[in-house]
Amino acid sequence: MQKTIEVTTEALEMLEGLKSRNKKIFSKFFYDAEGSRIFQQIMGMPEYYLTGCEAEIFETYKRRIGAMFCSQCLSVDLVELGAGDGRKTRILIEDLLSENVNFRYIPVDISEEAVLQLGDAMQGRFPNLNIETRVGDYFNMLEDLSRDYPNRKVVMFLGSNLGNFNYDQSITFLEQLNAAMGADDLLFIGLDLKKDPEVIRNAYNDPHGYTREFNLNLLRRMNRELGADFNPDYFTHEPCYDSGTGAAKSYLVSNREQEVYFSRIDETISFRKWEPIYTERSQKYDLEMIHSMAESSGFKITENYFDNRQFFVNSLWSKQ
Ligand code: AVJ
16 A cells, blocks of 8 residues: 655646646746746846846836835835745835835745745845735735735736736736726836847757756656656757747657656656647737737836847836
């Protein structure tokens, strides 16, 4: 008889995607403690231009953005979805503190380790900062948003995190977000723009191999949490970018016919030779698409902020 070992519903959900005809693993599973650590390495490499562009925008426009968040208001709650290590948000927080704006910072992340680390780092750096960390995915958070934060709020959704969703999923999510927001709440969203495809390819197929490790961590995670026996060498990391749709996508392709056994739940998944697992979309946008997304989900664009090279945009939205 096999001993029963606790398997979380989260872990089981990972397996669900592998049972469908077109195998996939949902992107939220990238971010366990290990994946969050690898993502920090990705953000630190020059090829992954997104982080630097957004930081440049914040440095350039922080006072203007800060004033838009709260100039006459008594207090504001800054809710950041998928905060990660908060390295760019620091720039805005510093500005708000120096302007004596009365605000609370509420970073939300799916990785408990990441958000606890962020909380400690921020509190250490800014002892007067009023901070409340939360663990959860975007959808759990939506339910709590209007209930727990009835004050004026600015929802921040940075780093092109929305890009994990396809167009329809984005609209659905933005509509739900809109419904959870009050009449003078704001959405501050960071989106990666279409650009030279070579630049985009280098960001997702980096010479350091961090992105490959990030992708393969999904398999290692299933080994850890489901007792699976994935051999990462038997899967090929395939990043690709299509300028036509603006979708950068990542796959893990089985480079041989193989079976993988999940010992904790006694299940086997078979892979054909060259069968792909779809793991991620990182959508690149143009302004037309951004307009149409805002329009169709009940928002209007108040102001756009660009970096020097126009690689990235931070867009401030209010309710229609
Ligand atoms: C955190 C979802 C914005 O899509 O660019 C980085 C994740 N994946 N390199 C992105 C990621 C591969 C990132 N997001």
